[in-house]
Amino acid sequence: MSESGDIHIDHLYKSYSSLNMEKEPVYVLNDINLDIKDGEFHVFLGWSGCGKSTILNIIAGFVEKTQGSVQIGGNEIYKPGVDRGVVFQNADSAIFSWLNVWDNIEYGLRIRKSPKPERSEVVRRCIHLVQLDSHEKKYPHELSGGMKQRVQIARSIANNSHILIMDEPFGALDSQTRRIMQNELIQLWRDTGKTILFVTHDIQEAVYLGEKISVFSRAPDAKIIRTIDLPQPHPRDLTLPSFKTIIQDIQDLFAEEYVI
Amino acid sequence: MTDSRRRYIFAAHETQSESEMNCTVKKIKSLLKNGWEFLLANGFITWGLLLLIWQLGSLTTNAQFLPGPIAAIKGGIEIVQNGLLLDYLGISFLRVLRGWLLGIAIAVPIGLAVGQFRTFRLIFEPFVNFFRFVPAIGFITLFLMWFGIGESSKVALITYAAIFPVSINTIAGVMSISPITIQVAQSQGASPFQIFCTVTIPASVPQIFTGIRLGLGGSIVSIVGAEMLAAQKGIGYLIYTSRLYYRTDWIFTGIFILGLSGFLADRLLRLFGRTALKRFGVRESK
């Protein structure tokens, strides 16, 4: 129903025009079909260059699709919208360096002219949610990598985006910070019921987080070769045999890919 | 005290004072080294050498041809005392300031538009890349013809000189903004106009500021050209006409004042950048 926030991807193709100069178009995404339920934690897993960012950028409305359909709640996506918050790996470009933490998080509300007292209340709550209370006056260059990603997450929450689009958000963090951020993200997902689209090339991270994992084949002509269901509750202990089996399966899948 | 004992004490004293001396020598050496480093790093050696060579050079010829630093300083004091220098400096300062500010006012909007819109870029870029190789001096007679012999022609020349560094750096600033930065604003509901005002402009501030600094340099350099023709006063005028009055020493005063003003103005501007524009990412740079 159009009321719900289900994402429906149907026969999606993408070729970048620069790749398209020859007679034969080279498809970065080749016939992607995918349904993502409202409130799902969906992970896109694949080697770098396989088109994970491309599919996220299409869903975010930044990149035009070549063919096919991408719908959210029954509405075709063709441009960015506040319903979809983005969290990029490269926080240095994704946070405005001339605004402090507070102003970065407030930006969208201010742009959309939300009334001041209400706005401040929302920003305060979001800053608290990501535990940046004592850092709200700091500028991005004064923040650690983990704190910058928290700013990006808080910004999406402040905008009340229902879908969080995260492109390797923890890829640049050290392993300790990454684990903390993963746990916080899961907490946030459970508390808010948001849909999360999460890109990673790290199998462990995918299995630790995802409710569903779409595994991509190698580029070009990337397809989703398998979508894995992971109904197991969080927090997950990846040393358990059941998870080890899943991780091994995915590794085998990639290994097969490589031979072909 | 026996002889041997005395000798012993003497020897001990000697070795002690020897090691003490070694220590002092080391200290002096390190002091000298630090001092040398200090002088070198702060340009004192450069200036000392220059003054020395200049003075020596001046001794081989007459004061009309090459007055030495001492003669130049004397000449400088003369025009400081009779108020001429301050008067000229004020006039040149105003011309540079007006031309430079006008240049900024023209170049920043053009640079923003050219950086932002492909069409503008395709139209303007060949134009910019042609005229940036034509120095302000090339336009002197034209500007005199077009703007008259008053202040306008001089200000116009300085404006011309300032426009290129400011616009070229502004264009580069806008074009170097990461698409991700724009996307972040788009996904929060910002309209293209809002993005232009709240992202494009603040994100290009550091490069615009670099352009403004280079523009100030260009403005100061072109003051000599601007005051070459149809000027009655100014530092450029002083440099250009002193020879006619057989006051070669004043040329050196003018050159010195020009260099010093540029140096100080840039220092001041950098201080402004470091403090007032700090949050835009303007940091200490050469």
Ligand SMILES: Nc1ncnc2c1ncn2[C@@H]1O[C@H](COP(=O)(O)OP(=O)(O)O)[C@@H](O)[C@H]1O
């Ligand atoms: N703007 C673009 N123009 C041309 N080719 C692109 C562009 N963006 C990505 N590609 C190409 O598309 C493929 C997939 O890229 P991307 O979606 O970024 O992969 P991933 O995020 O999985 O690493 C790569 O081969 C990349 O070179």
Ligand SMILES: [Mg+2]
């Ligand atoms: Mg990517």
